[in-house]
Amino acid sequence: MSEKHATLTIEGNNYRLPIITGTAGDKAIDIRExxxxxxxxxxxxxxxxxxSCSSDITFLDGEKxxxxxxxxxxxxxxxxxxxxxxxxxxxxxxxPTQTQLNDFRALLSRFALIHEDMIHFFDHFPPNASPMAxxxxxxxxxxxxxxxxxxxSGEDLPEIAARLLSKIRxxxxxxxxxxxxxxxxxxxxxxSYCGNFLNMMFDKPVKPYVVHPQVVATLNKLLILxxxxxQNCSTSTxxxxxxxxxxxxxxxxxxxxxxxxxxxxxxNQAVIEMLEAIHQDNNDFEKYIKKAxxxxxxxxxxxxxxxxxxxxxxxxTIIKRACKQTLKALNVDDPLLEIAMQLEExxxxxxxxxxxxxxxxxxxxxxxxxxxxGIPTDMFTVMFAMGRLPGWISHWMExxxxxxxxxxxxxxxxxxxxxxxxxxxxxxxG
Ligand code: CMC
Numbered sequence: 001m002s003e004k005h006a007t008l009t010i011e012g013n014n015y016r017l018p019i020i021t022g023t024a025g026d027k028a029i030d031i032r033e034x035x036x037x038x039x040x041x042x043x044x045x046x047x048x049x050x051x052s053c054s055s056d057i058t059f060l061d062g063e064k065x066x067x068x069x070x071x072x073x074x075x076x077x078x079x080x081x082x083x084x085x086x087x088x089x090x091x092x093x094x095x096p097t098q099t100q101l102n103d104f105r106a107l108l109s110r111f112a113l114i115h116e117d118m119i120h121f122f123d124h125f126p127p128n129a130s131p132m133a134x135x136x137x138x139x140x141x142x143x144x145x146x147x148x149x150x151x152x153s154g155e156d157l158p159e160i161a162a163r164l165l166s167k168i169r170x171x172x173x174x175x176x177x178x179x180x181x182x183x184x185x186x187x188x189x190x191x192s193y194c195g196n197f198l199n200m201m202f203d204k205p206v207k208p209y210v211v212h213p214q215v216v217a218t219l220n221k222l223l224i225l226x227x228x229x230x231q232n233c234s235t236s237t238x239x240x241x242x243x244x245x246x247x248x249x250x251x252x253x254x255x256x257x258x259x260x261x262x263x264x265x266x267x268n269q270a271v272i273e274m275l276e277a278i279h280q281d282n283n284d285f286e287k288y289i290k291k292a293x294x295x296x297x298x299x300x301x302x303x304x305x306x307x308x309x310x311x312x313x314x315x316x317t318i319i320k321r322a323c324k325q326t327l328k329a330l331n332v333d334d335p336l337l338e339i340a341m342q343l344e345e346x347x348x349x350x351x352x353x354x355x356x357x358x359x360x361x362x363x364x365x366x367x368x369x370x371x372x373x374g375i376p377t378d379m380f381t382v383m384f385a386m387g388r389l390p391g392w393i394s395h396w397m398e399x400x401x402x403x404x405x406x407x408x409x410x411x412x413x414x415x416x417x418x419x420x421x422x423x424x425x426x427x428x429x430g
Contacts, residue, residue, distance in 0.1 A: 010040060055398060060229065086224045088100065090390045108193060114167050118138065132381050135168070138175075165389055165393075168389055198211055218325075226387025228395075237257075248396055252393070265385065271364055292352075303364030316362055319366050330372050363384075
């Protein structure tokens with residue numbers, strides 16, 4: 001990083017603030033000394049312009065629609081790698097050699113089971129409990145079962161990461177089996193990461209599941225596309241919670257909770273619910289477009305818009321293609337795909353969406369693929385969480401290892417309440 005300076009003038013005084021330039025040319029004004037030298041803070045609700053850290057993991061250019069993990073382009077990774085390979089890349093910084101990949105896979109197999117006592121937990125959630133609440137609870141609880149591996153020391157990264165990556169998949173599939181009252185299906189050493197997940201989801205004692213190579217390939221692709229997205233809401237949550245010194249599992253559990261929101265990962269479920277509603281309304285697109293444009297109506301087109309992308313989300317473009325291919329390969333004719341494509345087309349010629357740079361995002365077409373795979377709607381955001389996990393772990397580890405800049409995350413505020421009031425004893429209050 002090279003250093004230049006910006007000049008800030010406040011009340012006639014000039015202050016020199018260092019300019020930080022990232023490796024891809026992204027620029028920031030370093031205001032770390034701002035309050036101590038000027039008495040001012042910056043105010044940036046929603047962190048529209050605030051960088052919270054420097055990171056080596058993911059580069060994103062929202063104006064150009066570029067997304068790279070550790071310097072590799074997302075479409076190249078999605079086309080050529082497995083999710084396990086990409087997880088290794090995010091975590092360790094390099095693509096694995098064949099031996100490293102085999103070792104990492106062996107760890108994933110070794111850690112695939114969850115402690116049998118954890119299985120009893122599933123019995124005590126109400127039958128309609130959200131799988132996201134279950135996931136977040138269970139991941140938090142992992143700390144109690146595996147306290148010796150918290151990641152605090154930064155040692156044993158592959159083991160810690162493999163344990164969490166492997167167990168989240170088992171927890172996700174078990175929560176689904178419990179929700180439908182079917183017996184649990186345990187992980188198998190002979191299946192791949194995605195193959196294992198699908199088998200745990202869909203195998204039944206009465207009807208063995210045959211792992212479909214197209215489904216495995218598509219699932220790998222989807223998880224890769226979700227694997228990291230720099231300082232999004234859930235990753236920032238993981239970093240913020242972790243900055244207080246909280247263990248890895250609990251930090252990730254907080255990230256899962258953040259992801260649940262319909263403005264974030266929960267959008268993939270909201271998209272399908274919206275497309276189903278349009279379908280039931282005899283494809284009355286106009287009604288939904290009108291609602292989405294109405295400033296007095298909180299309704300938004302789910303799966304559209306993004307804080308950082310002001311052009312096509314590169315992930316959405318790949319997912320749309322994969323969606324068409326997968327439905328064709330599985331011989332699935334889902335009317336929601338046609339509705340989604342029509343909705344996209346309508347927005348591309350509507351000044352409201354064009355003027356605000358509102359394009360389909362990663363969540364717009366992913367749910368249609370999950371449906372075709374047989375994954376229930378309320379599990380969609382769990383799928384997102386499984387995909388995002390290597391990113392969360394990588395960011396948590398990076399933050400913990402950054403001994404120079406690591407501090408508890410603690411934003412400031414501008415107070416706008418009462419300045420000072422005289423206390424009135426209870427018996428004198430009207
Ligand atoms: N439908 C209709 N109008 C929208 C939409 C939408 N989906 N998204 C943004 N707008 C409008 C918004 O009303 C505002 O209009 P105006 O300038 O007239 O007030 C303008 O576009 C800018 O929106 P914003 O809310 O200031 O943008 P933001 O960066 O704060 O929010 C967002 C980004 C993703 C939360 C938002 O676009 C949204 O709510 N989208 C729908 C939910 C969604 O798909 N979320 C998934 C995001 S991608 C994956 C992920 O992060 O998990």
